[in-house]
Amino acid sequence: MNKNKRDFIKKAVVGGAATAAAAVSAPYVQAKSAPIKWRLQTYAGAALGEHVIKPAVDAFNKAANGEMEIELYYADQLIPTPELFRALQKGTIDAVQSDDDSMGAPVDISAFGGYFPFATRYSLDVPVLFEQYGLKEIWEEAYDEVGVKWLSAGAWDPCHFATKEPINSLADLKGKRVFTFPTAGRFLNRFGVIPVTLPFEDVEVALQTGELDGVAWSGITEDYTSGWAEGTGYFLTNNISGAWCGSFFANSDSWAKVPDHLKELWQLCMDSSHYYRQYWYWGGEAQLRVEGTKMQLTSIPDEEWALVEAEGKKYWEEVAATSDRAKKVVDIFKKYNETMEKAGRPYRYS
Numbered sequence: 288m289n290k291n292k293r294d295f296i297k298k299a300v301v302g303g304a305a306t307a308a309a310a311v312s313a314p315y316v317q318a319k320s321a322p323i324k325w326r327l328q329t330y331a332g333a334a335l336g337e338h339v340i341k342p343a344v345d346a347f348n349k350a351a352n353g354e355m356e357i358e359l360y361y362a363d364q365l366i367p368t369p370e371l372f373r374a375l376q377k378g379t380i381d382a383v384q385s386d387d388d389s390m391g392a393p394v395d396i397s398a399f400g401g402y403f404p405f406a407t408r409y410s411l412d413v414p415v416l417f418e419q420y421g422l423k424e425i426w427e428e429a430y431d432e433v434g435v436k437w438l439s440a441g442a443w444d445p446c447h448f449a450t451k452e453p454i455n456s457l458a459d460l461k462g463k464r465v466f467t468f469p470t471a472g473r474f475l476n477r478f479g480v481i482p483v484t485l486p487f488e489d490v491e492v493a494l495q496t497g498e499l500d501g502v503a504w505s506g507i508t509e510d511y512t513s514g515w516a517e518g519t520g521y522f523l524t525n526n527i528s529g530a531w532c533g534s535f536f537a538n539s540d541s542w543a544k545v546p547d548h549l550k551e552l553w554q555l556c557m558d559s560s561h562y563y564r565q566y567w568y569w570g571g572e573a574q575l576r577v578e579g580t581k582m583q584l585t586s587i588p589d590e591e592w593a594l595v596e597a598e599g600k601k602y603w604e605e606v607a608a609t610s611d612r613a614k615k616v617v618d619i620f621k622k623y624n625e626t627m628e629k630a631g632r633p634y635r636y637s
Contacts, residue, residue, distance in 0.1 A: 322351075322353055322354055322355050322356050323354065323355040323356070323544065323545060323549070324355070324356050324357075324358065325355070325356070325357045325358065325381035325382055325541060326357075326358050326360065326365065326380045326381050326382070327340075327344065327357050327358065327359055327360065327380065327381060327382040327383065327384065328359075328360040328361070328362075328364065328365050328366055328371060328374075328380055328382075328383055328384075329359070329360070329361055329362065329383075329384040329385070330362055330368055330371075330384060330385040330386065330389055330390070330487070330533070331361060331362055331384075331487070332361055332362045332487045332488050332513060333361045333488075334512055334513055334514065335509060335512050335513050336359070336361045336362075338512065338563070338564070338567055339384070339443065339560070339564060340359065340384050340560065341359060342559070342560065342563060343556040343557060343559055343560035343563075344357050344359045344556070346556050346559060347552060347553055347556040350552055350556075351549060351552060354546075354549060355545065355549050357382070360380075362486065362487035362488060363486045363487060363488065365379075365380060366379065366380060367486070368385065368389055368390060368486070368487065369389065369390065369391045369484075370390075370391060371383050371385055371389075371390035371391065372390045372391045372392045372393065372435070373391070375390075375435055375536055375537075375538050376433065376434055376435055376538070378538045378540060378541065380538070381537060381538050381541040382535065382536065382537045382538070382541070383535070383536045383537075384533065384534075384535050384536075385400075385533060385534070385536070386400035386401035386468065386531065386532060386533045386534070387399070387400030387401070387534065388400045388401040388468050388469050388470050389401060389468055389469065392430075392433075392435075393433060394429040394430065394432070394433060395429065395609060395610040395612050395613050396425065396426065396429050396612060396613060396616055397470075398470045398606050398609075398613070399470075399532065399606075399613075399616055400470075400532055400533065400534065401468040401469070401470055401471065401531060401532065401533075402446040402467075402468055402470065402471040402527060402528040402531055402532075403470060403528065403532070403606075403620075404470075404471070404474045404527045404528060404599035404602055404603075405527065405528060405596055405599040405600070406528060406532075406603075406620050406624075407442070407528055407529040407530045407532070408529035408530075408627070408635065409529050409530065410442035410443070410444075410445075410529070410530040410564075410565055410568060410569060411442070411565070412442070412529060412530060412623070412627075413440065413441060413442035413530050413532050414440075414441060414442065414561065415623075416619065416620075416623055417440050420619050420622070420623050421619055422440070422616065422619065423440070425612060425615065425616060426440065426534070428612075429612065430536070434539050435536055435537070435538065435539060436536065436537040436538070436539050436542040437534060437536055438534070438535040438536060438537055438542075438553075438554070438557065439534060439535045439554065439557040439558070439561070440532060440533065440534040440535075441532075441533060441534075441557075441560065441561030441564065442530040442531065442532065442533075442561070442564065442565065442568075443505075443530060443531035443532075443533055443564055443568060444505050444506030444508055444509055444530065444531060444568040444571075444572065445506045445526045445528060445529050445530060445531075445572070446467075446471060446503060446504070446505070446506070446526050446527050446528040446531065447503070447505070447506055447507065447522060447523055447524070447525070447526045448460075448465070448501055448502070448503045448522070448523040448525075449501055449502050449503075449505075449507070449510045449515055449516070449519040449521065449522050449523075449582065450463065450465075450500060450501030450519055450520075450521045450523065451494065451500055451501060451518070451519050451520060451521070452500070452521065453521045453583070453585045454521065454523045454585050454587065455585050455586070455587065456587055456588075456591060457478055457587060457591055457592075457594065457595070460475070460478050460479055460480050461478070461479030461480075462479055462481065462500075463479075463480055463481065463500040463501055464481045464483050464498070464499050464500045464501075465480050465481065465482060465483060465499065465500060465501050465502060465503050466483050466484075466485055466490050466493070466499055466501075466502045466503070466504055467480075467482050467483075467502065467503040467504055468504065469482075469484075471503060471527060471528075474527070474598075474599070474602050475503060475527070477598060478595065478598075480503070483498075483499060485498075485499075490502065490504075490513070490515065491513065491514045491515060491518055494515060494518030494519060495518050501519055501521075502515055502519070503527070505531075506526075506568060506571075506572050507522050507571070507572055507575045507576060507579065507582065508567070508568050508571035508572055508575060510522065510582065511571075511575055511579065511581065516579070516581035516582050517581060519582065520581070520582060520583060521582060521583050521584075521585055522576075522582040522583070522584050522585070523585055523586065523587065524576075524584055524585070524586045525586060525587050525592050525595075527595065527599070535557050603617050603620065603621075604617075
């Protein structure tokens with residue numbers, strides 16, 4: 288064997304050994320690298336959070352395979368809910384699940400998060416409005432201006448009154464101290480309702496002590512899940528909105544540090560959360576009305592409730608006048624609801 292051939296074989300062996308060593312050590316290096324860690328706080332208390340957020344976070348943490356971990360915190364555990372936006376903007380926390388209204392977002396569309404009166408009738412209205420009618424682009428634009436990454440919106444339950452005394456007319460609402468969302472509270476104040484702001488986990492006790500006369504914060508599924516059914520006892524079948532609109536948000540710097548494949552994974556997990564809520568609420572609302580034993584159903588006559596719906600349309604115009612972007616959203620609501628009415632059954636029954 289000549290010298291050139293011996294040198295070639297030697298180099299090949301050494302090179303092969305180096306490659307093999309690199310292959311063996313690569314997983315070890317990856318395992319030793321610290322995962323990305325996020326702190327995410329939801330608007331929901333622990334019992335409700337078990338449904339509206341925990342399954343998605345658990346699925347993400349499992350599928351991320353050690354590359355990233357999201358630590359989940361429930362309502363007010365780290366930050367008071369009204370201060371969530373500022374904490375997110377500063378990077379005190381990395382992500383939030385909330386409506387725009389409750390977390391104090393300083394954007395001109397915040398009133399449309401949560402329960403905007405009579406904007407929706409069914410939970411499917413929310414994703415259609417975002418994905419097919421342009422709300423997605425409007426929300427992205429608004430939050431880009433304030434340095435927060437809006438990620439995804441979805442629907443929750445409708446907004447009903449759960450009260451300690453039966454509600455059978457608009458007059459019965461007067462003077463009732465009710466836990467509700469900021470925008471919904473401002474609207475309901477027109478009918479004599481007194482909006483009350485409390486930490487989520489204090490609501491159950493406030494109902495027991497008489498500090499609250501009721502809640503207008505959810506549908507019947509959450510009344511049972513959050514322990515409010517025992518403290519109220521009456522459920523008004525009329526509602527001021529067919530679905531709560533909530534979103535996922537992230538601190539912009541935190542989001543920028545996440546690799547693309549993990550961003551895609553989190554998007555899929557948010558979508559799975561939206562899907563879970565669609566059937567959990569839709570089925571739960573009907574089942575508990577029919578089979579629930581803790582709440583008696585009451586109703587305000589349609590002709591009287593029509594006054595509330597008419598006032599809702601006036602409220603739309605007031606909010607539309609606050610900014611060009613707010614007007615654009617209201618115009619989308621008008622177009623969408625007009626289309627649904629013209630489409631008829633099963634989209635609208637009127």
